[in-house]
Amino acid sequence: MVKWLPLFESKFKPGTLIGNYQIIRPLGIGSYGITYLADSKRICKKVVIKQLRKHKRKIKKGIDSFQKEKEILSSLSHPSIPRFIEEKKIGKHHVLILEYKKGRTVEEEIFERGTKYSEKEAFIYLFKVLEIVKYLHEHHIVHRDLRLPNILIDEHQVNIIDFGLARFTYDVEEYRSSYLLEKRLMREIHFRSDFYALGHFVLFLLYSTFIPISVKEKSWEEELDISSNAKYIIRRLLMLAQPYDEIDELIEDVKKLL
Numbered sequence: 001m002v003k004w005l006p007l008f009e010s011k012f013k014p015g016t017l018i019g020n021y022q023i024i025r026p027l028g029i030g031s032y033g034i035t036y037l038a039d040s041k042r043i044c045k046k047v048v049i050k051q052l053r054k055h056k057r058k059i060k061k062g063i064d065s066f067q068k069e070k071e072i073l074s075s076l077s078h079p080s081i082p083r084f085i086e087e088k089k090i091g092k093h094h095v096l097i098l099e100y101k102k103g104r105t106v107e108e109e110i111f112e113r114g115t116k117y118s119e120k121e122a123f124i125y126l127f128k129v130l131e132i133v134k135y136l137h138e139h140h141i142v143h144r145d146l147r148l149p150n151i152l153i154d155e156h157q158v159n160i161i162d163f164g165l166a167r168f169t170y171d172v173e174e175y176r177s178s179y180l181l182e183k184r185l186m187r188e189i190h191f192r193s194d195f196y197a198l199g200h201f202v203l204f205l206l207y208s209t210f211i212p213i214s215v216k217e218k219s220w221e222e223e224l225d226i227s228s229n230a231k232y233i234i235r236r237l238l239m240l241a242q243p244y245d246e247i248d249e250l251i252e253d254v255k256k257l258l
């Protein structure tokens with residue numbers, strides 16, 4: 001869904017040709033660019049075109065994010081991760097062409113379609129995401145942005161998109177003291193940042209069936225009617241108990257709930 005796309009920002013109109021790609025429609029506007037759905041004439045497949053916005057204050061960060069997404073996606077080959085196709089400079093425009101992944105974001109599923117997930121279903125989806133994240137971690141990559149809008153569900157297949165904040169574990173961390181605790185925990189270049197984000201992911205899935213009966217504010221542990229094993233895993237993901245250091249132990253714990 002296109003949330004906000006003022007006309008003056010929309011540089012490429014439907015039908016515009018960018019090399020061998022024909023713009024179908026904008027998909028959305030992110031922090032650093034506009035993303036379009038396009039048809040590839042050459043490979044007869046849908047692709048995503050990411051166009052860097054010319055926002056003065058954000059241009060440097062935008063270029064860095066594009067470069068990182070390109071570097072990381074080019075190093076990967078996984079059916080649930082978009083393939084990097086090419087980078088182009090068209091006149092003043094700088095674009096990245098990526099494979100289009102089908103599916104609705106988990107954000108759309110929960111908040112627009114009202115899809116409900118039982119405890120078992122929530123952990124089945126967590127397991128599917130973890131299989132992809134395991135592949136990333138084995139390639140020394142931390143995604144750092146595993147939020148609902150970046151996880152797509154297509155039938156029962158899961159895809160992960162948006163690698164602009166992903167980093168290699170040996171990349172140098174840009175420490176931001178101004179970040180609030182939650183953002184610091186999401187952005188640390190360490191595998192546990194992905195686990196922390198996935199703690200929130202699974203809580204969103206579990207809250208999809210929650211019906212509030214009191215106006216009193218309570219913690220998720222008091223509100224959600226879930227098993228003690230589920231609570232144990234979520235507490236460790238959210239670093240409220242000993243954090244998981246690596247993914248295999250986490251996957252083993254999740255398997256016990258399936």
Ligand SMILES: Nc1ncnc2c1ncn2[C@@H]1O[C@H](COP(=O)(O)OP(=O)(O)OP(=O)(O)O)[C@@H](O)[C@H]1O
Binds near residue numbers: 050082101149161
């Ligand atoms: N490879 C892809 N396949 C399918 N849809 C994609 C792909 N990449 C991005 N999208 C979709 O395009 C839209 C815009 O994505 P983009 O990553 O540019 O920005 P964002 O995620 O909305 O914001 P931000 O980058 O600030 O997190 C989103 O709706 C996203 O689901």
